Amino acid sequence: MQKIDSIQEFDKLVDSGETFFFLKHSTTCPISGAGYDEFAKFDQNGTDQLYYLTVQDSRELSNYIAEKFHVKHESPQAILFVNSDVAWHASHFKITSKSLAAAKEENVK
Template sequence: MLEKIDSIEQFEGLLVKEDKFFLLKHSLTCPISHAAYKEYEKFANENQAVPTYFLAVQDSRPLSSEVAEKFQIKHESPQAILFSNGEPLWNASHWKITNRALIDALVLKSV
């Protein structure tokens, strides 16, 4: 299930609460981001044991910037990031965000 987050406080809570989770930075106006969101949504529906969150860049710019700055990951939109134990393990952007890529990241980074 996808859950939207909007604040730095919510994100900081996820870093503490969740052992592993995905975050999608999503643009509400970009067709590429829409396609990535659909792939992310498919992944979330098929892998409900994996926590999946997203932020809308237009609604949550401070949060989007905080993620980029805190973890030194160049901001892109759309962008999917896999976090584990409070640290990013993997990220992809644009057309590289696919259901298969998310599954592969989860499997490869869990070994």
């Protein structure tokens, strides 16, 4: 997993057209902590592009993603980007390693 802090880094990633998962999470919320743990658990295979931001550190980027892609901000929130657009997203307890795997299976050919 790689932390992204700036709009420029994020835009470069989106513009690459790569398929990747992105997680927004809060360091002060236990539900967000659980989402982060599930995201990290999903990362164990090491074959997926996984990025995240911490809402407290990157509020501007978090808001930018919500506005640009019309995905209402929630925390925690996992988003799958395919072909430079949102293909799937989930929040709170819907973020599990199984739901991430299913999203990849359904949206990545």
